[in-house]
Amino acid sequence: MKQAQVIFQEGDLSWTMIARDPAKHGYVIDTNEYVITYGGESILTDPGGSEIFPAVFSAICTVIDPLSIKSLFASHQDPDIISSLGLWLDFNPSLRCYTSRLWTSFIPHFGGDDETLIGIPDEGMPISLGEHRLDAIPAHFLHSSGNMQLYDGTAKILFSGDVGAALLPDDANEVFVKDFDRHIDYARGFHQRWMGSTEAKLDWCQRVSSMNIDMLCPQHGAIYQGADVMRFINWFAELPVGLMTFRK
Amino acid sequence: MQLHQSQAADDLLDMVRLNEGIKKVVIIAFHINLMALNAILLANRAGRTALGFGVISKELRVLAVDLTHLMHDLKADAYESVNLITVLLRQERRKILLESARQSLSQHQDALVAVIETQQNEQTSQRQRISQLRVKLLEKLDDARRICQFGIAISRSAKIEAAYGAGYSMQLSDVSSDFDQNIHAILPALDLLCQNLKDH
Ligand SMILES: [Fe+2]
Numbered sequence A: 001m002k003q004a005q006v007i008f009q010e011g012d013l014s015w016t017m018i019a020r021d022p023a024k025h026g027y028v029i030d031t032n033e034y035v036i037t038y039g040g041e042s043i044l045t046d047p048g049g050s051e052i053f054p055a056v057f058s059a060i061c062t063v064i065d066p067l068s069i070k071s072l073f074a075s076h077q078d079p080d081i082i083s084s085l086g087l088w089l090d091f092n093p094s095l096r097c098y099t100s101r102l103w104t105s106f107i108p109h110f111g112g113d114d115e116t117l118i119g120i121p122d123e124g125m126p127i128s129l130g131e132h133r134l135d136a137i138p139a140h141f142l143h144s145s146g147n148m149q150l151y152d153g154t155a156k157i158l159f160s161g162d163v164g165a166a167l168l169p170d171d172a173n174e175v176f177v178k179d180f181d182r183h184i185d186y187a188r189g190f191h192q193r194w195m196g197s198t199e200a201k202l203d204w205c206q207r208v209s210s211m212n213i214d215m216l217c218p219q220h221g222a223i224y225q226g227a228d229v230m231r232f233i234n235w236f237a238e239l240p241v242g243l244m245t246f247r248k
Numbered sequence B: 001m002q003l004h005q006s007q008a009a010d011d012l013l014d015m016v017r018l019n020e021g022i023k024k025v026v027i028i029a030f031h032i033n034l035m036a037l038n039a040i041l042l043a044n045r046a047g048r049t050a051l052g053f054g055v056i057s058k059e060l061r062v063l064a065v066d067l068t069h070l071m072h073d074l075k076a077d078a079y080e081s082v083n084l085i086t087v088l089l090r091q092e093r094r095k096i097l098l099e100s101a102r103q104s105l106s107q108h109q110d111a112l113v114a115v116i117e118t119q120q121n122e123q124t125s126q127r128q129r130i131s132q133l134r135v136k137l138l139e140k141l142d143d144a145r146r147i148c149q150f151g152i153a154i155s156r157s158a159k160i161e162a163a164y165g166a167g168y169s170m171q172l173s174d175v176s177s178d179f180d181q182n183i184h185a186i187l188p189a190l191d192l193l194c195q196n197l198k199d200h
């Protein structure tokens, strides 16, 4: 089973990370899910693939009543992000799923319909969690052409989807980045191959560097916190990506 | 996680085989139709002596057309079956995952128990729909067999009629043995399909 760990708690607002399943098969990529709870309502980011649904669901149940989850947030359309949608809807048919407008007719291949899926416009939009406001902010082409991240201005947390992702070996699976230089080695290959657009990358780096972010939470790997957030943004801005990295 | 391959997966294979069988029968029926058309022309040329042969050939043409229609019907039913079976396969797969989630819960078990129960009921009625359709398929295959048996009987008569064909006798008997061969080829194909569907 995955482990649930509260990474932020202030009054009624909390962020819980669901990660690191020791029983997970090696052939499915490890993913992080985040549950944001305010009052009695929750939203779940990138709920993951159908194969890991049992592990995610049971970990969530250790911290909250799963029926408090009113909506899902899918940063993009990948199977490791949202192929569990059908199972989530089996559990609660009234769930809504926010995703880029580009994918509202693709994701129903995993489940749901036009009522389930709420398309986020390209420029992003506010998403309310009860009285609390979250913001879907665009990160298109990083890596998906319709790619969204979720920002919580109160908690100063950015859920960054695949941006910041690292493919960690079993012996380096800490929840928070401890040694940036060592950690970033596990992120390099992923960003060079998955994030193909220098233009998109620089645009994103510029925008998020002006945001107040205390934690940058990716869908794979460890959380960047404090000074490591800016360290990551600077590193990413300078990283050669895409086709140029293929040329010897 | 161990995902057991279900009866539904076998059912899906049956439908694949059924479709392949249908294709074979349609091709043979097409040949019979062409052959019968030629036989009608030949009988017209032969005149009075081949009147009976002409009537039989017309019957065989009708039979070929009926068989083709029936095969198209079967194809549509098989398609519907595939739809039902794939829904069931998806339901079964989801149930396994939900069940595995439930087993690892120490809290909030009730939330999933109700969902799993509803799914169980849905699966039961889905299985019923699939087996009802299977019965329908078998009935249609039986109809097809009856048509073929009738075909075998009249192709036998065609052989006899050919003997009265005077100058055309040789040609007519060639045609009638072609009929015979083709119609005989259909029956084992249909039998195999029936057998496959009955076995499960
Ligand atoms: Fe992705």
Ligand SMILES: [Fe+2]
Binding pocket: A078, A080, A081, A161, A162, A219, A220
């Ligand atoms: Fe991913």
